[in-house]
Amino acid sequence: MLMEAEFWVAVAFVVFVAIVWKVGGFDKLIEALDHRGVRVRKELDEARRLREEAASVLADYKRRRAAAESEAAAIVASAREEAERAAAExxxxxxxxxxxxxxxxxxxxxxxxxxxxxEVRAAAADAAVRVSETILRERMSGDAAQDLVRRSLGEVRTRLRA
Structure with missing residues (x-):
């Protein structure tokens, strides 16, 4: 048994563990593990805080997006009303x-x-006067006839033009 390699490995391991224990290596190992646990807990807390902050930012973004969409819808409705009013006007x-x-x-x-x-009335009056004058001249003669023709024609002209 003293000549077997496993025995000496076990003895070396026990001696190593005893030296580590005597030097306080286990305490330092436990302390390091505790520090690591604290650091992991802090990182988890920081991650939780960042997650809550991200959720808050996301909620704010969604709220702003909804407000912007409603504002855009209002602008579109207003533009439609304005266009309809302008078209009606x-x-x-x-x-x-x-x-x-x-x-x-x-x-x-x-x-x-x-x-x-x-113009037609005036033209008709002039034509009637000319025709009447021609007819009266052919049928009547003398100064009395001329006088009668002038008076008649003047009267016809004034009545037809009126």
Whole structure:
């Protein structure tokens, strides 16, 4: 048994453990493990705090996004209303313009009709006077006839032109 390698490995291990225990290596190992546990606990706390902070930032972002979406919807609705109002106003202006132009055209047509009727009346009066004058000259003769023709023609002219 003293010559076997396993025996000497076991003895060396026991001696090593005794030296480590005597020097206080186990206390330092336990202290190092405790420090590592504290550090891991701090890291976990920091990670939990960062997670809560990230959740808060995410909630704030979602709230802001919802507010921005509602504001964008309000802007779009306002723009639609403004466009509809502008279209209605433009339509009303166009209708008013067409009505004014139609009224002006009708007035011009009525004026042209009145002027044409007056010109036709004047032309008819002149033609009637000429025809009457010609007929009276051919049928009547003398100064009395000339006087009668002038008075009659003057009277016809004034009545037809009126």
């Amino acid at each position: 433009g339509h009303a202006r166009l209708n008013e313009f067409v009505a004014r132009r139609t009224k002006a055209a009708e007035a011009k047509i009525a004026q042209a009709e009145a002027q044409a009727a007056a």
